[in-house]
Amino acid sequence: MKIICSQSELKNNLSLVSRAVPGRPTHPILANVLLVADSEKNTVTLTGFDLSLGMRTSFAAEVEQEGNITIPAKLFNDIVTRLPEGEITISFDPDDLDDNPLVAIESMYGKFQLRGVSGEEFPELPTVEKEEALMLPVTSLSEGLKGSLFAASNDEAKQVLTGIHLTRNLDTLEFAATDGHRLAVVKTTDEKEASEDGDGNSEDNTDDISISEEQNFTMTIPARALRELEKILTLAKEEDNVALYVDDGQVVFELGLQNLTSRKLDGAYPNYNQLIPTAFDRTMVVERKRLIESLERVSVLLDQKNNMVKFSIDADNGQLFLSVEANELGNAKESISAEITGDNFEIGFNIRYLMDGLKALSSNDITFHFNGPIQPVIVTPLSGLQMTYLIMPVKL
Amino acid sequence: MKIICSQSELKNNLSLVSRAVPGRPTHPILANVLLVADSEKNTVTLTGFDLSLGMRTSFAAEVEQEGNITIPAKLFNDIVTRLPEGEITISFDPDDLDDNPLVAIESMYGKFQLRGVSGEEFPELPTVEKEEALMLPVTSLSEGLKGSLFAASNDEAKQVLTGIHLTRNLDTLEFAATDGHRLAVVKTTDEKEASEDGDGNSEDNTDDISISEEQNFTMTIPARALRELEKILTLAKEEDNVALYVDDGQVVFELGLQNLTSRKLDGAYPNYNQLIPTAFDRTMVVERKRLIESLERVSVLLDQKNNMVKFSIDADNGQLFLSVEANELGNAKESISAEITGDNFEIGFNIRYLMDGLKALSSNDITFHFNGPIQPVIVTPLSGLQMTYLIMPVKL
Missing domain, CATH: 3.10.150.10 (DNA Polymerase III, subunit A, domain 2)
Structure with a gap:
């Protein structure tokens, strides 16, 4: 096998398929990537596979002699990433009867040799019969x-x-x-x-x-x-x-x-779908980014036991008060203006679950939909994507 | 005590003195920073001290009421870093007879309260008597x-x-x-x-x-x-x-x-000084960055046992060959052109020690001064800073 390809093409494609290579492979060969050189199409195909997830990608290369081999993914990646831009030659001698031939990776500055494993031993990626995409x-x-x-x-x-x-x-x-x-x-x-x-x-x-x-x-x-x-x-x-x-x-x-x-x-x-309530007693519209920033600040003083932030919703003054209490260390309280319907109300959240949802939402303003303090809360964007985030409150 | 200061001033000064705050303090109060507010000079002075290293810094602030207090450094830092730019008010009630008063840190968005410890308990920074600087x-x-x-x-x-x-x-x-x-x-x-x-x-x-x-x-x-x-x-x-x-x-x-x-x-x-040889049999001038890059590449295949890179110095052709050998995995070899005096020669280095020195040198070209393969090697810059790096070779 002998191919000549560009360092940047090889680097990008290799880093992609390497993501399917398991960190702790159940079988040694799964720590390798499969490299197949096709002299008719003049392409190189790389495959990484952990038996559940498989990734395969092809790119153009000058294939002087076709063949296939598997190479330790991490080392291969580490080397290719560091090689200078320009042409890279990858080759091994097919007459080498060793099952683990030395694969040469050559750049303008020198030559690496890595011990490969015959491509025959790499498991086949499962195929899907259905023709229609x-x-x-x-x-x-x-x-x-x-x-x-x-x-x-x-x-x-x-x-x-x-x-x-x-x-x-x-x-x-x-x-x-x-x-x-x-x-x-x-x-x-x-x-x-x-x-x-x-x-x-x-x-x-x-x-x-x-x-x-x-x-x-x-x-x-x-x-x-x-x-x-x-x-x-x-x-x-x-x-x-x-x-x-x-x-x-x-x-x-x-x-x-x-x-x-x-x-x-x-x-x-x-x-x-049956878990998502459809009628609510109260709603609150707040600016998403402002709420995230406040939560990030007060989370410094989070109680490590329950990670709880308390929302005190002041409908009369259109204010949401966030507070956390870390018994020994101190406490924190911030306020944000909000459009509130329904009466004053207190409810607790696990700040991590709340933050995850707020970060995944993409609109500027979001709506909280509440019933009682122990009933599921729904958060939706005010515009854009159709997303529903349901979060269970924490008992105050 | 009550001070009003800018968030960015406080943040920068606090992050500086926090570096002297030990991660695992031998006495709890050393995990705190000392904050002293001086109403005459209108300055705030922050101190961190681990009993060996002390850092102290002052900055201008509006001191409405002077006083001193120590505050847990990590929490204080985490809070101040996240606060919005603008004015920050820090205060506690001096009539609070508690040794651990609640210190309030207020921004436009809300209020944090941290439990402090009286400044009296913070150890004095050692002073130096000598007047002349x-x-x-x-x-x-x-x-x-x-x-x-x-x-x-x-x-x-x-x-x-x-x-x-x-x-x-x-x-x-x-x-x-x-x-x-x-x-x-x-x-x-x-x-x-x-x-x-x-x-x-x-x-x-x-x-x-x-x-x-x-x-x-x-x-x-x-x-x-x-x-x-x-x-x-x-x-x-x-x-x-x-x-x-x-x-x-x-x-x-x-x-x-x-x-x-x-x-x-x-x-x-x-x-x-008596360890540094003054006469040498051979010298080699190479481009520093090029050598560092080559060493970074070949180090991928370093043998974990001895971390050794071999230098093969080819005086006839003006080439330095670097090689590493990881028995099971493969090997790597690169070459760099070099100006060499003396005859052909092989020598081994611990790549980590070699790299540390090459990175600290600042000139484009550097000179290696060799005697035998087990005698100390000296590396010096070709120009600029007067630096001498002595490294012991590794036996091949």
Whole structure:
């Protein structure tokens, strides 16, 4: 095998697939990336795979001799990142009968040799049989992920709650995540306007993201995989679409030459819609950034036991008072003007859960919807994205 | 006590003195900063002290009622950093007979209350009796510290080696540091040109930094204190001078309203000058940055046991070859062009010790001076600062 490629192309693609390489691999070869050189297409394809999440990406290269090999991902990454810009040659001797041939990585300054492992030993990425792709606009996907990923559970024991629940129903795609303490739901709609900005073929573009009932689905995808998808999306253009292929066990997202495969999570997802109250006794509109800044300040004096911030809602004067109390150390109190309906009222929150939601919301002003002091609270943006954040209060 | 001051002034001064506040204080009050409000001068003075290193700084404030108090440094810092720009009021009721009064910190948005401890309980900073100050130019001090601090030992058991040895001899100030594996020596000279840039009173200025034999000294100051001094110096102007007061046990550095006190280290410092060879069989001039970059690359494949990089010096072709070998993983080799005198030669270095020295040197080109492969090697800059870096080779 012998390829010549640009350092920056190799660096960017390698850092991408390296995200799927597990830190503590269950099998040694999973700590490697698979490199496949195709002399017909003159491309190099890199793959990282942890048996659940797989990432694959291709880029153009001069392939003098085709072949495949796996290389320790971390070392390979560390070396390529430090190499000077310009041409890099990667090669090994296919007549080397050793299963672990020395792979040479050469730049203008010198030569690294890394012990590789034959590509035959690398597990195959699962494929999805279904031929038909569902086209999802990059903007909808990004918004949905930003508004939900933070609320998924990090506790592997919670199984299906470590994922994002996706529901496609005609032209809406709904993202939901909950860890049992809070729930975030985002509804995105395929924006047809996007296609009209294009080359005038709005008919064709609309076909691309055409909706049929057969394409409706619900499924739960590990948040870990979707966090990586979110990073890939930051590299895409707003008007791009992501192709989604689904079968019983797997999903595949494709954006250009980048490809992310993930297993789906089994098990019934909680019926979260029934948890969201629809009628409220009180509402409060506040400026989101101002509230975040106040919470960041008072959190310095948070009681480490319950992380609680108290909201004292003064409807008469249109003021929200935030206070925290760290018994031994001191206390803090700030006030923010707010538009309040309903009577005066006190309620407590876990400041961390509250902050997570406030940061994921994107509008300038947000509305809190309250019933009693121990009933679920709903936070929604005043405009823009359709997001619902449900948070359980803490007893005062 | 009641003072009104600017958030940014308070923040900057507090973050400075907080550096002297120990992470694990031997006595609880040392985790606090002392705040003294002087209504005559309308200044606030902050002090942090870990019994070895003390930092004190003053700034202008509106002192409505004088007084003093100590406040937990970390919380105080965390709060002040987050407060909005503008006026901050700090106060407590002196009639509060509690030894731990609640200190109020108020901004336009709200009020924090922190439990303080009476200022009477804070230990006095040691004073230096000697009235006469030695004026040291900021540039000499900065250069001397940059070229030596990295080589001091971090091992508290090594006592005097955890310090920088300072020798003042007429118009030169010499900085030396060693941890037993390498030695860095910097000689700085009072630059009289600096004073001529001033207001024309070069006579007067020369008097300011006048030198008398009585002011000669040798002493060892903890590197920890001098690292903090180095940070203070980054805030100074190049033409500033630092006043140094010395007595038997203490040193005090003064720059404007900032004041750093440190105990001196007891014990005889090694007679390092006799370790530095003066005659060499071989020399090699290389580009410093290029060598650092190569070392950073090959260090990816460093053997974790001995951290060794091998220099193969090819005098015939004017090339330096660097190589590392990580048995199981692979190897790396780079080459750099060099001006070499003497014959071909191989020598090994601990890459970390080598890098530390290369980074502290500031010239574009540097000279390596060699004798045999197990004899001390000297690295010096080709121009600029008078620095000598001695490093012991590693056996190949």
